[in-house]
Amino acid sequence: MHESVIINLSVFILFLxxxxxxxxxxxxxxxxxxxxxxxxxxxxxxxxxxxxLYSKLxxxxxxxITSEFEWFxxxxxxxxxxxxxxxxxxxxxxxxxxxxxxxLISMLVHLYSIEYxxxxxxxxxxxxxxxxxTFSMNGIVLTNNILMMYMFWELVGLSSYLxxxxxxxxxxxxxxxxxxxIVNRIGDIGMFAGVLILFFTYQTFSFDNIFKSIxxxxxxxxxxxxxxxxxxxxxxxxxxxxxxxxxxxxxxxAMEGPTPVSALIHAATMVAAGVYLVVRIFGLLTADAMLFIxxxxxxxxxxxxxxxxxxxxxxxxxxxxxxxxxxxxxMALGIGAFQFAFFHLVTHAFFKAALFLGSGSVxxxxxxxxxxxxxxxxxxxxxxxxxxxxLSSLAISGIPLTSGFLSKDGIITSSLAFAxxxxxxxxPILSLIVAFLTAFYMFRLIIKTFHGEPKDSHKxxxxxxxxxxxxxxxxxxxxxxFFVWYTPNPFDSEQGWVLSKWIEKPIVHTPxxxxxxxxxxxxxxxxxxxxxxxxxETYKEAMxxxxxxxxxxxxxxxxxxxxxxxxxxxxxxxxxxxxxSSIKPVYNFSLNKWYFDxxxxxxxxxxxxxxxxxxxxxxxxxxxxxxxxxxxxTKHFSFFIGNFDKYIxxxxxxFTAYFxxxxxxxxxxxxxxxxxxxxxxxxxxxVILLFIFK
Amino acid sequence: MTVGLTxxxxxxxxxxxxxxxxxxxxxxxxxVLMGIELILNSAxxxxxxxxxxxNFGYSGHLVALIVIVLAAAEAAIALxxxxxxxxxxxxxxxxxxxxxxx
Numbered sequence: 001m002h003e004s005v006i007i008n009l010s011v012f013i014l015f016l017x018x019x020x021x022x023x024x025x026x027x028x029x030x031x032x033x034x035x036x037x038x039x040x041x042x043x044x045x046x047x048x049x050x051x052x053l054y055s056k057l058x059x060x061x062x063x064x065i066t067s068e069f070e071w072f073x074x075x076x077x078x079x080x081x082x083x084x085x086x087x088x089x090x091x092x093x094x095x096x097x098x099x100x101x102x103x104l105i106s107m108l109v110h111l112y113s114i115e116y117x118x119x120x121x122x123x124x125x126x127x128x129x130x131x132x133x134t135f136s137m138n139g140i141v142l143t144n145n146i147l148m149m150y151m152f153w154e155l156v157g158l159s160s161y162l163x164x165x166x167x168x169x170x171x172x173x174x175x176x177x178x179x180x181x182i183v184n185r186i187g188d189i190g191m192f193a194g195v196l197i198l199f200f201t202y203q204t205f206s207f208d209n210i211f212k213s214i215x216x217x218x219x220x221x222x223x224x225x226x227x228x229x230x231x232x233x234x235x236x237x238x239x240x241x242x243x244x245x246x247x248x249x250x251x252x253x254a255m256e257g258p259t260p261v262s263a264l265i266h267a268a269t270m271v272a273a274g275v276y277l278v279v280r281i282f283g284l285l286t287a288d289a290m291l292f293i294x295x296x297x298x299x300x301x302x303x304x305x306x307x308x309x310x311x312x313x314x315x316x317x318x319x320x321x322x323x324x325x326x327x328x329x330x331m332a333l334g335i336g337a338f339q340f341a342f343f344h345l346v347t348h349a350f351f352k353a354a355l356f357l358g359s360g361s362v363x364x365x366x367x368x369x370x371x372x373x374x375x376x377x378x379x380x381x382x383x384x385x386x387x388x389x390x391l392s393s394l395a396i397s398g399i400p401l402t403s404g405f406l407s408k409d410g411i412i413t414s415s416l417a418f419a420x421x422x423x424x425x426x427x428p429i430l431s432l433i434v435a436f437l438t439a440f441y442m443f444r445l446i447i448k449t450f451h452g453e454p455k456d457s458h459k460x461x462x463x464x465x466x467x468x469x470x471x472x473x474x475x476x477x478x479x480x481x482f483f484v485w486y487t488p489n490p491f492d493s494e495q496g497w498v499l500s501k502w503i504e505k506p507i508v509h510t511p512x513x514x515x516x517x518x519x520x521x522x523x524x525x526x527x528x529x530x531x532x533x534x535x536x537e538t539y540k541e542a543m544x545x546x547x548x549x550x551x552x553x554x555x556x557x558x559x560x561x562x563x564x565x566x567x568x569x570x571x572x573x574x575x576x577x578x579x580x581s582s583i584k585p586v587y588n589f590s591l592n593k594w595y596f597d598x599x600x601x602x603x604x605x606x607x608x609x610x611x612x613x614x615x616x617x618x619x620x621x622x623x624x625x626x627x628x629x630x631x632x633x634t635k636h637f638s639f640f641i642g643n644f645d646k647y648i649x650x651x652x653x654x655f656t657a658y659f660x661x662x663x664x665x666x667x668x669x670x671x672x673x674x675x676x677x678x679x680x681x682x683x684x685x686x687v688i689l690l691f692i693f694k
Numbered sequence: 695m696t697v698g699l700t701x702x703x704x705x706x707x708x709x710x711x712x713x714x715x716x717x718x719x720x721x722x723x724x725x726v727l728m729g730i731e732l733i734l735n736s737a738x739x740x741x742x743x744x745x746x747x748x749n750f751g752y753s754g755h756l757v758a759l760i761v762i763v764l765a766a767a768e769a770a771i772a773l774x775x776x777x778x779x780x781x782x783x784x785x786x787x788x789x790x791x792x793x794x795x796x
């Protein structure tokens with residue numbers, strides 16, 4: 001097999017959903033079954049992606065396949081050289097895996113939506129939007145340069161906006177779409193600045209070329225500091241898209257969109273784009289930038305976990321849990337657990353999609369009831385939904401034998417190893433607390449939804465298991481939460497093929513003095529060119545010694561969390577309400593989401609509105625005043641000019657005419673037509689002339 | 695008192711003035727033509743006079759003869775024109791022939 005097959009296949013996968021989008025959108029109004037075309041397209045996309053993953057791993061496992069072409073070139077006015085902008089694709093194992101994950105979840109969500117969205121007025125548009133989302137996501141995944149990534153990044157933002165605000169007749173949905181778009185834009189400004197710094201320094205957008213230059217010691221403005229700044233600016237994009245603190249506020253609101261959309265975009269794939277971005281730029285992150293990323297990730301893992309404890313909307317709980325898990329991945333990247341971060345991205349995509357689709361199943365059956373206080377007892381009515389939900393919850397809590405255990409345990413182990421190496425012990429401590437909280441709120445959700453007595457007997461009586469097309473994706477996704485797909489040994493993910501063979505080891509390109517100590521290359525080990533710190537003895541030892549303590553601790557907190565959830569909510573040994581009322585301020589703090597929205601509203605939103613008012617006033621008074629004044633002056637000046645024209649210029653013209661007319665009147669008398677009078681005049685004139693010239 | 699140059703010139707200018715007067719005042723086109731003849735003849739007198747008193751030999755006489763011939767031709771053409779005018783507008787009154795004004 002030749003590399004070009006892979007490249008052509010990847011381009012095919014990239015543009016196929018775009019075709020689906022265009023056709024479905026154009027024909028959607030006329031042909032009712034246009035959505036079927038989109039569904040066929042997505043199935044083909046999925047099959048192609050799997051084939052791509054297979055052939056990449058089978059034939060080119062250690063090779064990075066890149067292909068690019070010149071988009072356009074232009075003259076650089078400053079240096080006088082030609083600059084070429086290239087577009088292209090890059091397929092390494094991470095790309096291939098990510099592509100398959102996106103295509104699989106996208107396909108399942110498509111199929112699920114056939115049932116879930118049935119009867120919606122904009123049925124076909126919905127599938128078209130899903131198509132453009134898949135297209136943009138594939139673009140982010142496949143690109144080999146940061147410019148193209150930025151373009152598809154914005155496209156993803158657009159499709160997200162379209163889908164969040166899909167039911168835009170509802171004001172809350174329209175507002176949520178707007179909020180998501182604006183908040184994302186704030187992060188994107190940072191990313192754009194980062195892209196500009198990179199292009200200014202390296203005159204290329206390609207990841208490979210940038211990394212090569214950094215390895216050769218070329219730095220932005222010749223300083224480590226600016227490399228750090230560049231890394232953090234690029235990460236700002238991830239803060240927006242992956243809903244990290246302090247821009248996480250849009251994600252819970254984004255739950256206004258249809259539930260399958262929440263599963264696809266706001267849980268499994270799009271929000272993972274931020275993580276994917278950090279994965280791609282990992283090679284240029286300095287120690288300071290990584291620490292910044294780690295801290296942001298840690299905060300984003302912790303705060304939403306505490307908020308999720310008290311939320312009563314089934315989707316809000318899952319939304320905060322998503323932010324929390326994304327925080328985990330970001331934190332993992334910040335502390336150098338590159339492989340686990342990407343691994344968690346994959347496993348999380350599967351079980352979080354399963355959870356969201358499960359919640360969608362419940363919401364569908366309960367006739368759009370989302371408040372878990374009105375649910376309960378659904379276990380008997382919806383056994384398949386229940387069991388897949390439980391399986392996914394076990395996975396997200398990190399219980400052994402699940403995929404979540406492999407990745408989450410890896411992250412906690414890495415954080416402990418990192419703490420041992422650098423002394424930042426807050427990372428493992430908060431990771432464990434978050435793991436505890438996660439287990440607790442997930443099982444609180446399960447118990448309130450599926451166990452106990454039904455609160456709304458009328459709706460309960462009509463409840464039944466969802467149709468096949470909705471249950472099938474749940475089963476597939478929950479099935480993917482088992483460990484067997486990733487490793488033969490359920491307790492050691494490093495032995496599995498995913499981590500040891502599939503996900504490449506990261507190569508750090510930053511200058512030696514701006515790395516963490518454990519990332520520095522030893523002089524004797526430097527012989528190998530593609531050296532990765534993950535293979536250094538120090539790091540391996542640290543991981544080894546952290547492995548069992550971390551595993552035991554994380555299991556302990558997870559089981560404790562689940563037990564506590566059962567104690568409080570199932571067996572009612574502990575009265576939740578009395579605890580809540582005894583720590584009322586803390587409870588309210590969590591219930592009101594740490595007052596983030598209120599704080600932002602009081603500060604940024606109010607400030608922006610106030611500032612806009614000032615600008616509006618400035619516009620209305622000063623700018624308009626200047627415009628009006630100039631209009632006034634012009635008007636009067638032209639009035640003057642007009643009169644000048646009318647009286648002076650026209651006056652001269654008219655005067656000439658009148659004068660000529662008058663002169664004509666006088667002279668006309670002489671022309672009698674009589675020869676004799678002419679002759680008399682001639683003689684008279686001659687006599688006069690004779691007197692003059694005598 | 696001998697008849698000299700001045701006497702001839704006075705006769706000539708009298709003749710000229712009478713011709714001019716006839717051209718300007720007569721209403722009949724024929725009379726106007728007769729005025730023209732008078733003027734031509736006054737010119738002839740001048741030519742002959744200067745030829746006689748001057749030092750030109752007989753060139754003055756020759757010119758006078760040419761003028762007489764010319765006057766005959768002119769009279770023929772002018773009478774033809776007058777005749778045509780009379781045929782067209784039934785008058786020979788020069789006051790009424792003011793078509794040139796238009």
